[in-house]
Amino acid sequence: MNRTHVFLKNTIMNYIFRMGNIAVNFFSIPLMLAIMGSERFGIWQTILTIINWANLANLGVGNGLRNKVTQLISYKKYEELKYYISSAYYILLIVSVIITVFSMILTFLIDPNTIFKNNTIDKLEIQVAVIIIVFSFSINFILGLANSILYGLHKSSLVTTSQFLTSFTIFIVLKLIQISGTDNIKIGTMALIFLIATSLVNILLSIFVFKKYVKRPQYKYINKEYGRNLLNVGISFFILQISTIFLFSIDNFLVSTLLGVKEVTAYSIATRLLILFNTLFSILLIQMWNASGDAYNKNDFIWIEKTIKKLYMALTLMVIIIYLTTLFFDQIVYLWMGQSVQISGLSVKLIGTCVVIQMFNGIAVNIENGTGLIKPQIISYITAGIINVPLTIYLVNRMDMGLNGIIISKIICLLIPAIVCSIHVRKILFRMKRNIA
Numbered sequence: 467m468n469r470t471h472v473f474l475k476n477t478i479m480n481y482i483f484r485m486g487n488i489a490v491n492f493f494s495i496p497l498m499l500a501i502m503g504s505e506r507f508g509i510w511q512t513i514l515t516i517i518n519w520a521n522l523a524n525l526g527v528g529n530g531l532r533n534k535v536t537q538l539i540s541y542k543k544y545e546e547l548k549y550y551i552s553s554a555y556y557i558l559l560i561v562s563v564i565i566t567v568f569s570m571i572l573t574f575l576i577d578p579n580t581i582f583k584n585n586t587i588d589k590l591e592i593q594v595a596v597i598i599i600v601f602s603f604s605i606n607f608i609l610g611l612a613n614s615i616l617y618g619l620h621k622s623s624l625v626t627t628s629q630f631l632t633s634f635t636i637f638i639v640l641k642l643i644q645i646s647g648t649d650n651i652k653i654g655t656m657a658l659i660f661l662i663a664t665s666l667v668n669i670l671l672s673i674f675v676f677k678k679y680v681k682r683p684q685y686k687y688i689n690k691e692y693g694r695n696l697l698n699v700g701i702s703f704f705i706l707q708i709s710t711i712f713l714f715s716i717d718n719f720l721v722s723t724l725l726g727v728k729e730v731t732a733y734s735i736a737t738r739l740l741i742l743f744n745t746l747f748s749i750l751l752i753q754m755w756n757a758s759g760d761a762y763n764k765n766d767f768i769w770i771e772k773t774i775k776k777l778y779m780a781l782t783l784m785v786i787i788i789y790l791t792t793l794f795f796d797q798i799v800y801l802w803m804g805q806s807v808q809i810s811g812l813s814v815k816l817i818g819t820c821v822v823i824q825m826f827n828g829i830a831v832n833i834e835n836g837t838g839l840i841k842p843q844i845i846s847y848i849t850a851g852i853i854n855v856p857l858t859i860y861l862v863n864r865m866d867m868g869l870n871g872i873i874i875s876k877i878i879c880l881l882i883p884a885i886v887c888s889i890h891v892r893k894i895l896f897r898m899k900r901n902i903a
């Protein structure tokens with residue numbers, strides 16, 4: 467099966483199951499809110515946010531293994547693969563144990579009220595929920611490596627399928643609870659549902675991966691040298707994750723701090739609507755990471771160039787749709803929310819510009835990630851992250867640009883990696899062509 471066929475097959479399946487996942491999550495939120503109550507729901511969402519941040523503790527080992535699997539499969543070095551897989555599981559097992567012990571200690575040392583202020587939920591209920599979710603995190607932190615292996619094997623559609631199955635399982639359980647007439651369920655019950663659903667799907671997926679595609683991890687295959695190689699690659703991805711998360715997650719904080727919390731609502735709604743197009747486009751790029759890695763390993767620059775042109779065509783279509791959305795923003799929001807939001811048309815268009823730049827850069831970034839040549843990307847995102855806050859403060863306070871100042875600052879900062887990464891990809895392709903000559 468050729469690379470393009472695999473790319474298209476996985477992309478179609480990714481769209482089906484990722485959109486299904488989005489739909490299921492969309493309907494799950496009101497269900498959770500109804501059976502938990504707003505206070506417990508708020509605490510639950512905060513716990514999940516903390517856990518998502520904790521996922522960074524894998525030190526980029528998952529992404530490092532993902533690239534190694536693609537590379538070794540391309541070169542048919544199947545013997546080495548079992549050493550990398552076993553070493554990766556060993557590293558994350560150690561990290562998982564450390565995080566679990568540390569988290570358990572903190573759970574009983576820190577008063578929940580210091581994190582969840584002004585809540586009326588019993589302290590023990592929150593602590594029990596945290597213990598369950600930490601246990602869930604520890605298990606799935608390790609089992610999640612099956613996803614990295616599947617990405618490396620160009621089987622990304624199986625990852626999105628498993629994510630959909632997890633969300634759908636949780637939705638079904640929540641629906642059954644609602645039908646039974648139960649309400650005000652404890653946070654620990656929700657954590658237990660989450661634990662069982664995620665663990666069950668990940669265990670089944672891991673069994674499937676090790677029966678059909680690669681050898682299961684074994685102690686005798688753990689190797690310090692291979693583990694060190696994984697960490698060397700992984701640390702670069704880890705630094706990149708930190709810098710990008712900082713750049714993309716600080717917006718609401720800046721709006722709230724510089725302009726006030728009332729501005730956050732309008733900005734958040736506009737961003738959520740327009741970022742949906744980036745989500746749709748990013749699904750197209752899921753398979754691009756490892757497909758471009760395989761092409762790079764085989765020096766197939768023609769395939770990369772052709773795929774880039776096709777992706778730019780898709781991007782052009784998305785730009786037109788985004789522009790039309792900004793024109794009819796007020797009407798769309800009213801249909802969606804049942805009420806209008808106070809935000810200027812210029813601000814909406816600037817947010818749309820941010821989204822377009824992210825989509826444009828996504829093409830180059832995924833190619834860089836696939837090749838493993840991410841140093842320019844790291845430097846550009848760190849630079850953007852450093853510039854963003856002081857530039858935002860200057861545009862808002864000194865130039866009196868308000869919300870538009872925050873968005874323009876982000877546009878300027880996003881342009882840095884967009885330009886740097888695009889030029890870098892061109893250089894990669896030039897070097898690949900020179901290798902043929």
